[in-house]
Amino acid sequence: AQKITQTQPGMFVQEKEAVTLDCTYDTSDPSYxxxxxxxxxxxEMIFLIYQGSYDQQNATEGRYxxxxxxxxxxxxxxxxxxxxxxxxxxxxxxxxxxxxxGGSYIPTFGRGTSLIVHP
Amino acid sequence: xxxxxxxSRYLVKRTGxxxxxxxxxxxxxxxxxxxxxxxxxxxRLIYFSYDVKMKEKGDIPEGYxxxxxxxxxxxxxxxxxxxxxxxxxxxxxxxTGGSGNTIYFGEGSWLTVV
Numbered sequence: 001a002q003k004i005t006q007t008q009p010g011m012f013v014q015e016k017e018a019v020t021l022d023c024t025y026d027t028s029d030p031s032y033x034x035x036x037x038x039x040x041x042x043x044e045m046i047f048l049i050y051q052g053s054y055d056q057q058n059a060t061e062g063r064y065x066x067x068x069x070x071x072x073x074x075x076x077x078x079x080x081x082x083x084x085x086x087x088x089x090x091x092x093x094x095x096x097x098x099x100x101x102g103g104s105y106i107p108t109f110g111r112g113t114s115l116i117v118h119p
Numbered sequence: 120x121x122x123x124x125x126x127s128r129y130l131v132k133r134t135g136x137x138x139x140x141x142x143x144x145x146x147x148x149x150x151x152x153x154x155x156x157x158x159x160x161x162x163r164l165i166y167f168s169y170d171v172k173m174k175e176k177g178d179i180p181e182g183y184x185x186x187x188x189x190x191x192x193x194x195x196x197x198x199x200x201x202x203x204x205x206x207x208x209x210x211x212x213x214x215t216g217g218s219g220n221t222i223y224f225g226e227g228s229w230l231t232v233v
Binding site for chain 2: 006009035037043044045047050091093095098100102103104105106107108109110111112
């Protein structure tokens with residue numbers, strides 16, 4: 001079973017509108033972290049936002065916010081006021097604690113959502 | 120500025136060749152990772168290392184090995200490259216513990232095996 005599920009292979013949005021990219025996760029670990037990354041066509045992975053499992057408030061970074069619904073195991077990314085430069089692949093990821101690996105957090109990624117912003 | 124550097128951006132290798140992909144980070148991170156990225160499949164973990172000389176298999180280790188002789192360097196080795204290993208390979212690093220809430224990536228290495 002997938003640990004991170006992104007159900008939207010592709011999304012389209014009009015410039016200046018808001019868009020929500022879906023992400024659900026599966027874990028039994030009470031301590032975990034959720035990330036969103038943006039990958040433009042150049043291939044670089046750009047960190048957008050992070051939410052810890054114990055964080056009380058939803059994370060926000062500029063035009064990005066993470067709609068964290070813990071009971072639903074959902075961590076959707078909301079991009080407000082879309083710009084043409086937002087066109088890219090977006091990956092949701094979760095890191096879980098691995099006690100057998102020196103107490104390290106191991107990140108798992110979803111399959112990604114391709115977002116296209118129309119002028 | 121923090122940095123993860125992958126030695127080769129684009130490589131073309133022949134079937135059966137031994138291929139080395141090198142990754143160096145300058146953040147003194149304990150953890151380093153190798154992922155491969157394929158369209159529609161996202162990033163899949165090949166191997167990771169949480170300390171020098173320590174390595175753990177990820178989800179798709181078959182056909183790959185790794186080496187971590189120094190903390191800053193993590194190498195991915197394809198002992199005998201095959202065409203199904205044509206892919207984009209991403210190296211990443213992070214610190215241990217809950218305070219390290221960012222995973223840093225290299226620019227990626229595009230490998231074509233012919």
